[in-house]
Amino acid sequence: MKRVVVVGGGISGLATAYRIVSGCEARGIPLALTLLEGEPRLGGKIVTERRDGFTVEGGPNGFLDGKPETLRLAHDLGLGEHLLPSSDAARRRFVFRHGALHALPESPPAFFRSHLLSLPGRLRILAEPFIRPAPPDLDESLAEFGTRRLGAEAVDALLDPMVSGVYAGDPRKLSVWACFPRIKELERDYGSLIRALLTLQRERRKALASGAAPAAAPGGGGPAGPSGKLTSFAAGTEVLVERLREVLGERVRVGAAARAVTANRGGASGRYRVVLGNGEVLDADAVALAVPAYATAELLAELAPVASTAAREIGYAPAAVVALGFERSAVRHPLDGFGFLIPRTEGRRILGSLWTSSIYPGHRAPEGRVLLRTIVGGARNPEIAGLPPDDLVEVVRGELRSILGIDAPVVFREVFQWPVAIPQYNVGHRERVRRVDEAVAPHPGLVITGNAYRGVGINDCTRDSERAATQIIGSIQPGAV
Ligand SMILES: Cc1cc2nc3c(=O)[nH]c(=O)nc-3n(C[C@H](O)[C@H](O)[C@H](O)COP(=O)(O)OP(=O)(O)OC[C@H]3O[C@@H](n4cnc5c(N)ncnc54)[C@H](O)[C@@H]3O)c2cc1C
Incomplete structure (x- = not known):
C-alpha cells in the first residue's frame, strides 16, 4: 500500500488528489491517500454563497473554456450537464476612462474608431x-x-x-x-x-x-490574449469543490493544517513525515504541496531550505469582493455586458465591477433583481481591501453611484475579504520558480503545485494538478506513467 499526502484543499490540491486516486485505480496501484486542509472548509479561494435567491462568488466566477483541463475535470466528475457558459452579452467588456465607460473594441477597425x-x-x-x-x-x-x-x-x-x-x-x-x-x-x-x-x-x-x-477558436478569443468563454456551473463554481469532496470522501480531512514536511530517515515507513499542527505525524511515500507559496515556505523550511527561501519571495496582493444586489427596476444602466475595469490613472477606489447577473442570466440573481460584484484593493490599493465590511460597502456604493448612476437601495450584500488573494508574478518570478523546482528535484515524490508558480487561473491549477499527479504516481510506482 502506497501512502500519499496532499496538503491543501483548494482546487489545486483537490484536483491533484483526484487525479492521483483515479490514476492509481486505473493502474491497480494500492493507495492510501490523505488530503489535509487547514481550514474548516474546503475550496480555498473558490467559495459560493447561495442566499435569498442569489448565487454569489467570493472568488472566481468561472474558468475559460478555451483550455481543456477544467472542462475535462468537470466531465470526468460527471458534471458536464451542470456546466454553465456565460451569455454572449458578456463578451462586451468596458473600460472606465476619462469619466466614461468605453466598450473594449473587438476588432482592429473598431479599435481605431473607439475613443478609448x-x-x-x-x-x-x-x-x-x-x-x-x-x-x-x-x-x-x-x-x-x-x-x-x-x-x-x-x-x-x-x-x-x-x-x-x-x-x-x-x-x-x-x-x-x-x-x-x-x-x-x-x-x-x-x-x-x-x-x-x-x-x-x-x-x-x-x-x-x-x-x-x-469554424472558430473556442470562445472566439484572439491569439495573444486569454481565449475562451467564461464558464461556471449553474449552482456556482463551488460545485466543482463539492463534487471533488464527494468523490474523495473519507480521504479528506478539514481543520487539519500541516506544520512541516521532513525526511523519514527510517525509510521503511515511507520517505516523508508530514507533521500536523496538533503534533500528529503521517508517514508518506509521496507528498504534494498545493498550498500558497508562503505556506510552502513554512512546510519546507527544514527539508528544502533553498526552495523555502525562493517560495517565500513570491508575494501576494490582497483583494475584497463586494457583492451588491439591487431591484432591476431601480437601476437605469442596462448592465449590458461583462462589467468594467478601471485604469489606475483614473484614481478611483475600486478596480472594477462585474455584472454577474448579466454574465449568467437567470442563475445568479432572482427574477427582477441584479447582482454586481465589485473588486477592491489589489496591489494598487492594498489598504482598502482590509476596511471593515460596512466601509467597503460604502466605498463601492459611492463608486457605483458615480460611475453607473446606481443610487438604489441595496437588497442583498455579501463581502468577501482575502488578505492574501492572488500571487504576484513579479519580474524574476520564473527564476524563483526555477529555484524552487531545482531545490525540490532531489526529493523524489515531493511535488509542489498550486497557483503560485505556473499560472493563477483555475485552468492553470487544474493543468498543473495533472502534472503533479503524474509525477507522484511515477515516483511511487516507477514505470507506471
Ligand atoms: C477574488 C478572486 C477572483 C478570482 N477570479 C478568478 C476567475 O474568475 N477565474 C479564474 O480562473 N481564477 C480566478 N481566481 C484565481 C483562482 O481562484 C485561484 O488561483 C485558485 O482558486 C487557487 O487555487 P489553489 O488551490 O492553488 O489555492 P487556494 O485556493 O489558495 O488553496 C490553498 C489551500 O491550502 C490551504 N492551506 C494553506 N496552508 C495550509 C497548511 N499548512 N495545511 C493545510 N492546508 C493549508 C488553504 O486553507 C487553502 O484552502 C480568482 C481569485 C480571487 C482571490
Whole structure:
C-alpha cells in the first residue's frame, strides 16, 4: 500500500488528489491517500454563497473554456450537464476612462474608431511592427514591455486594467514573461504583435478555406490574449469543490493544517513525515504541496531550505469582493455586458465591477433583481481591501453611484475579504520558480503545485494538478506513467 499526502484543499490540491486516486485505480496501484486542509472548509479561494435567491462568488466566477483541463475535470466528475457558459452579452467588456465607460473594441477597425485611446495613442500602436523585438530572455515588466511596443497610453488604458482583472497587480512590477508568456513568444516568433495577429488570422482563414480548422477558436478569443468563454456551473463554481469532496470522501480531512514536511530517515515507513499542527505525524511515500507559496515556505523550511527561501519571495496582493444586489427596476444602466475595469490613472477606489447577473442570466440573481460584484484593493490599493465590511460597502456604493448612476437601495450584500488573494508574478518570478523546482528535484515524490508558480487561473491549477499527479504516481510506482 502506497501512502500519499496532499496538503491543501483548494482546487489545486483537490484536483491533484483526484487525479492521483483515479490514476492509481486505473493502474491497480494500492493507495492510501490523505488530503489535509487547514481550514474548516474546503475550496480555498473558490467559495459560493447561495442566499435569498442569489448565487454569489467570493472568488472566481468561472474558468475559460478555451483550455481543456477544467472542462475535462468537470466531465470526468460527471458534471458536464451542470456546466454553465456565460451569455454572449458578456463578451462586451468596458473600460472606465476619462469619466466614461468605453466598450473594449473587438476588432482592429473598431479599435481605431473607439475613443478609448487618444488619436496619438492609437497611431502609436500602429508603429508597433517597426519596433525591434527585445532579446527573448529579457525579463521585463508588463509596463516596460507595453510602453516599448505599444506606447505609454496603451499601458495606462489597456494593459493596466487587464492585469487588474487577472492579477489585481501592478504592471510596473509584474513580469510579462511569467504572466503572459504567449505574448513574449509572439514577439520572439513574429517580431511584432500586430504582425503575429495578422499572420495568424491569415493562416486561420486559409485553414478554414481548406476545411482544416474549426469554424472558430473556442470562445472566439484572439491569439495573444486569454481565449475562451467564461464558464461556471449553474449552482456556482463551488460545485466543482463539492463534487471533488464527494468523490474523495473519507480521504479528506478539514481543520487539519500541516506544520512541516521532513525526511523519514527510517525509510521503511515511507520517505516523508508530514507533521500536523496538533503534533500528529503521517508517514508518506509521496507528498504534494498545493498550498500558497508562503505556506510552502513554512512546510519546507527544514527539508528544502533553498526552495523555502525562493517560495517565500513570491508575494501576494490582497483583494475584497463586494457583492451588491439591487431591484432591476431601480437601476437605469442596462448592465449590458461583462462589467468594467478601471485604469489606475483614473484614481478611483475600486478596480472594477462585474455584472454577474448579466454574465449568467437567470442563475445568479432572482427574477427582477441584479447582482454586481465589485473588486477592491489589489496591489494598487492594498489598504482598502482590509476596511471593515460596512466601509467597503460604502466605498463601492459611492463608486457605483458615480460611475453607473446606481443610487438604489441595496437588497442583498455579501463581502468577501482575502488578505492574501492572488500571487504576484513579479519580474524574476520564473527564476524563483526555477529555484524552487531545482531545490525540490532531489526529493523524489515531493511535488509542489498550486497557483503560485505556473499560472493563477483555475485552468492553470487544474493543468498543473495533472502534472503533479503524474509525477507522484511515477515516483511511487516507477514505470507506471
Ligand atoms: C477574488 C478572486 C477572483 C478570482 N477570479 C478568478 C476567475 O474568475 N477565474 C479564474 O480562473 N481564477 C480566478 N481566481 C484565481 C483562482 O481562484 C485561484 O488561483 C485558485 O482558486 C487557487 O487555487 P489553489 O488551490 O492553488 O489555492 P487556494 O485556493 O489558495 O488553496 C490553498 C489551500 O491550502 C490551504 N492551506 C494553506 N496552508 C495550509 C497548511 N499548512 N495545511 C493545510 N492546508 C493549508 C488553504 O486553507 C487553502 O484552502 C480568482 C481569485 C480571487 C482571490
